Amino acid sequence: MPDKTEAISAEKKRSYLRHGGKCPYCGSESITGESVDIEGTGASQEVSCKECGRSWRDVYRLVNVEEVV
Ligand SMILES: [Zn+2]
Numbered sequence: 001m002p003d004k005t006e007a008i009s010a011e012k013k014r015s016y017l018r019h020g021g022k023c024p025y026c027g028s029e030s031i032t033g034e035s036v037d038i039e040g041t042g043a044s045q046e047v048s049c050k051e052c053g054r055s056w057r058d059v060y061r062l063v064n065v066e067e068v069v
Contacts, residue, residue, distance in 0.1 A: 008056070023049035024056065033058070 008016070008024045016024040023031050028051035036045045041062040048055035 020058075023051060023054065025049065025054045026052040028052065036060075 006025070012024045016022065021031070022029050026049060028049055030050040031047055032050065034046040034048075036043050043060040043062075045058045045060070046055060047058055
């Protein structure tokens with residue numbers, strides 16, 4: 001059984017922030033996101049891993065605006 005109290009290590013957090021797409025706890029690609037909550041210029045999304053059962057929150061920030069042509 002995975003340790004449910006284990007924190008995301010700094011190294012795994014850096015890797016997740018750079019590449020995304022893989023569980024920051026166990027490295028599985030079987031992750032699924034809930035709906036995105038947008039508030040002002042920020043947004044967040046709860047993501048969970050089907051492999052280890054952990055969940056976490058991805059935090060986004062508005063970085064640009066592009067015109068639709
Ligand atoms: Zn996992």
